[in-house]
Amino acid sequence: MSPHVPSMLVRLAERGATGALIRDTGALYLADGAVVHAESPAAPGIDVLLTADGRLPSEQWREAMDAAGPHCRIARYLLDHGRLSGAELEIRHLSALYDAAYFVLAPDGGPSRFRHGAVHWFGRVRPVGVADVERESRRRRRYLTDLWPHAHLDAVPPVRRRHAARLPPVPRRQQDVLDLADGRHTPALIAAKLGRPAFHTLVDIRRLAASGHLETRTSPPPGPGHAEAAGPGAVAAGAPRGAAVRRLPFPFPDTAEDVDVVVLRRLRDALEAHL
Amino acid sequence: MANTETALKDAMTSIEGVIGVALVDYTSGMALGTIGGGKDLDLNVAAAGNTDVVRAKVRTMEMLGLKDEIEDILITLGTQYHLIRLLSGRGKSGLFLYLALDKNRANLAMARHQLRSIEADLEV
Structure with missing residues (x-):
């Protein structure tokens, strides 16, 4: 993680800041020093996560956008109109928040700036501490590396x-x-x-x-x-067409192509069995 | 209409012998909410670790060709029960409730029954 983002976030949290931390990889929205939303071009937005499996029909989503979007109170609207239960809204929103935050806080996410006073249109659901978001993003990075x-x-x-x-x-x-x-x-x-x-x-x-x-x-x-x-x-x-093929530097010689995956899997399983 | 925190609090207070409860997303291994636990039982670590338990069982069932769903998984320790209940409601597939119980104080049948009603609380 960039050395600048955590310290900047911690300062913003300590000051109880409200606004958006913007980087090349997305934005983290704070309200009174806590993270209330995150979005990133690399992650599906809350609208996609709510409507994709038909859980929320897209016409209901549009209706909520039209009615409550301008007031930044979509979450409240969905609850008040019985579209989602409090628990389900929280679960889906937290899932979207941590998902986007992972990309916003990427180590190569570029410089950060803070737009004071910016509020996200979805509205507040369950604010999360800055430290929790950072810890979870780090855990996720480790998790992928371990996999x-x-x-x-x-x-x-x-x-x-x-x-x-x-x-x-x-x-x-x-x-x-x-x-x-x-x-x-x-x-x-x-x-x-x-x-x-x-x-x-x-x-x-x-x-x-x-x-x-x-x-x-x-x-x-x-x-x-x-x-x-x-x-x-x-x-x-x-x-x-016509593009030159670029190769990533790769630590193995070309014979890696012929490695028997089944043998490797058995080897891994055997090693894990001895942990 | 409970939010996640009240549902977890309900679990903590209504189930006898509870040590800790967590609501876990099993693909990412993240605990969306935890209550209880403490220095002897880090629920965030337990959440991440138990995703492997769930995944192993799901995979085994697929390999066996069992066309069925896992309702819960019970792990019995010397002094504790660990109960994992997979949530099946709309939009909640991929989540499970994880419950650690003190074996001496808990009534397992009651705990499973109450966990079912807490799952219902998380529904619409």
Whole structure:
């Protein structure tokens, strides 16, 4: 995490500040020194998370936006009109808040500035302490590293691995992600399509890469929404015409392509059994 | 219409022998709310760790081809019960309630029954 963000956040919290901490990766909204909302281009917004699975029909969402959006009281409107229970609203809102905050507080999120007095249109649900948000973001970063230490997978469109058909089937939720891994959808797009928090999608992608269903060796996209072929197993679809293939520095020689994933999995299981 | 905090407080006060309760998102391992616990039982650590328990069981059921849902998972220690109840209501799949109970004071059948009603409190 950037050394500047935590200290700036702590100062803002101590002063009981109200406003928005804005970075390249998104914004964190504070009210009286506590975090009340977060949003990031990398994470589906609260509107997507509330409407995606049909839980809240989109016409009800629009109605709430029209009626309460200008007053920044959408949360209150949804509660008062019985659209969601207090518990469900809280659960979904916290889920969106921590999801976006993870990206806002990314170590490479760029410089931060604070816009005093900015208020988010969704309205206050359950404020969370700055320290809690930071701690959870750090825990999430560690969690991903522990699953499969290849952070570049968070940004590039995932690509299926060639011999994955021989592997055991994956859980349903991971299969949804795998179905969208076509070398064109970025993790953020997959999350938005599935209406799930982006971090959950990153977890699934790391797990799928660790189990050999997805390529680990993929190169970074040249621009938003594009993928490039990396190893011999990568899919070339979506690569812009004429673009040179860039490779990530990778610690293993090319023979990594031939490593038997099943053997690796058995080795890992055996090692874990001795922990 | 309870919010998460009152639902967890209800669990803490209405269930005999409760040491701690957490509402956990099992993909991220994050506790959306905790109550009780203490220095002997860090509920945030328990929340993250128990996601592995849930995932292992879900996976085993899928491997066995069992077309069924997990209602709860009971872990019996020497002095405690740990009860994991998967929430199934609208929009709450992917969450579970985690309950640690003092084995000497708890009535397991009652605790499971009350946990069901707390799940209902979290519904619309």
